[in-house]
Amino acid sequence: MRLRMMREKMVLVQRMIQGAMPKQLKKPRDRNYLHNTEIMLTKVKMPLPDMMAAVLAMDESILDVDQVKNLIKFCPTKEEMELLKGYTGDKENLEKCEQYFLELMKVPRVESKLRVFSFKIQFLSHVCYAFFFLHVIEFKKSLKTVNSACEEVRKSIKLKIMKKILFFG
Numbered sequence: 001m002r003l004r005m006m007r008e009k010m011v012l013v014q015r016m017i018q019g020a021m022p023k024q025l026k027k028p029r030d031r032n033y034l035h036n037t038e039i040m041l042t043k044v045k046m047p048l049p050d051m052m053a054a055v056l057a058m059d060e061s062i063l064d065v066d067q068v069k070n071l072i073k074f075c076p077t078k079e080e081m082e083l084l085k086g087y088t089g090d091k092e093n094l095e096k097c098e099q100y101f102l103e104l105m106k107v108p109r110v111e112s113k114l115r116v117f118s119f120k121i122q123f124l125s126h127v128c129y130a131f132f133f134l135h136v137i138e139f140k141k142s143l144k145t146v147n148s149a150c151e152e153v154r155k156s157i158k159l160k161i162m163k164k165i166l167f168f169g
Contacts, residue, residue: 063117072115
C-alpha cells in the first residue's frame, strides 16, 4: 500500500516536472477531483470521442440520464479550460481526466448542452408519468362511481322488498 502511494507520488512529481499537468491542477484537492472524474469516466465505458459524439447527437440510447448528470457534475471550470488551452505537450501524457476536459472543450457551451440533453432524457419519463397519473385519477373516479352505485343497490329499499317477495315466492 505504501509502495503504491509512493509510486503515485513519484509519477505526479515527474508529470509536474515535465509540464504534463497544468499548474492549477497540482493541488491535492484537485488530484482528488481528477481521481473522481477518472472513476466516473471508467463507469461510462466508452471512448471519449464516441461519448462526445453521443452528447452532440443527444442520443439517449447511448448515454442515460445518470451518466449525463455525472458529465455535468464533472465539467471543467473556465479556469481549467484556460489552463488546458495553453497546454502544448503531447495529449497522451495527460491523465484520462484531462483528456476528457480537452474533449469537452471541443464542444461549444458544453455544460448548457449537457443540461439540455439531461432535460430531453427526463422529459419523456415525466410526460409518461403525468399521463399515467392522469389515467390513475380517472380510474379512481370510475371506481368511486362504481362503489357509490354498489352502495345504492345495497341500501335500496325497493330491492330489499323485491328480495323478500322473491324469497317467499
